[in-house]
Amino acid sequence: MTSAPYTLVLLRHGESEWNAKNLFTGWVDVALSDKGREEAAHGGRLIADADVLPDVLHTSVLRRAITTAHLALDACDRHWIPVRRSWRLNERHYGALQGKDKKATLAEYGEEQFMLWRRSYDTPPPAIADDDPWAQTGAPAYAELADEVLPRTECLADVVTRMLPYWYDAIVPDLRTGRTVCVAAHGNSLRALVKHLDGMSEEAVVGLNIPTGIPLVYRLDEHLRPTVRGGEYLDPAAAADAIAAVANQGR
Numbered sequence: 305m306t307s308a309p310y311t312l313v314l315l316r317h318g319e320s321e322w323n324a325k326n327l328f329t330g331w332v333d334v335a336l337s338d339k340g341r342e343e344a345a346h347g348g349r350l351i352a353d354a355d356v357l358p359d360v361l362h363t364s365v366l367r368r369a370i371t372t373a374h375l376a377l378d379a380c381d382r383h384w385i386p387v388r389r390s391w392r393l394n395e396r397h398y399g400a401l402q403g404k405d406k407k408a409t410l411a412e413y414g415e416e417q418f419m420l421w422r423r424s425y426d427t428p429p430p431a432i433a434d435d436d437p438w439a440q441t442g443a444p445a446y447a448e449l450a451d452e453v454l455p456r457t458e459c460l461a462d463v464v465t466r467m468l469p470y471w472y473d474a475i476v477p478d479l480r481t482g483r484t485v486c487v488a489a490h491g492n493s494l495r496a497l498v499k500h501l502d503g504m505s506e507e508a509v510v511g512l513n514i515p516t517g518i519p520l521v522y523r524l525d526e527h528l529r530p531t532v533r534g535g536e537y538l539d540p541a542a543a544a545d546a547i548a549a550v551a552n553q554g555r
């Protein structure tokens with residue numbers, strides 16, 4: 305059997321208020337719904353039951369990931385572990401689609417364009433205008449980001465490019481010390497990370513969806529390659545249902 309010295313726990317935030325309303329969210333800083341808070345605490349109980357207690361936490365700077373991590377870690381008595389946050393783990397910036405209804409967007413632009421924007425690897429949605437109410441221009445959370453680095457839209461390829469430096473510079477060093485690392489992030493930033501871990505092609509990642517609130521555990525070998533491709537969901541049956549629900553959003 306391949307030895308697996310490193311353990312990585314990926315956690316997509318629980319359902320957000322905008323997931324519940326079926327709105328494109330991206331960098332808009334929405335809260336968890338009550339169901340999302342429940343999912344987060346349940347995720348923490350799954351982590352405790354599977355005995356993959358995190359030693360260190362990395363989150364995005366968006367409250368739905370931060371709150372999810374807090375509730376999950378509280379539920380498994382790991383609320384006290386050190387934490388680092390980075391915009392590099394944020395959800396994909398959804399450009400001018402932020403705040404738009406998914407169903408209405410599908411009806412207006414048709415299946416092909418809708419899926420190109422949602423899941424194609426390298427087609428970003430139209431850029432958001434700086435004076436759009438859902439733009440992040442001037443937001444204090446990004447005050448340290450140079451204006452030309454602050455995204456106005458992103459495709460998944462852009463997320464891979466901005467996420468990987470954080471993987472190598474912040475997460476990998478924690479794994480290498482033998483700590484169990486929890487990464488609390490988002491559907492598309494975790495798709496970018498899973499693509500990297502599993503060595504997925506650009507074509508294959510189009511079909512990858514990550515469910516909310518169900519921990520996904522990767523055991524990694526000495527080269528940081530997964531011992532099980534795709535990792536292992538701590539509740540595989542619930543994950544399968546939730547993956548189908550994410551894939552069908554807008555319909």
Ligand SMILES: O=C(O)[C@@H](CO)OP(=O)(O)O
Nearest residue numbers: 327328329330395422491
């Ligand atoms: O709206 C978003 O930011 C994301 C995640 O909720 O949606 P999608 O799954 O459509 O990429």
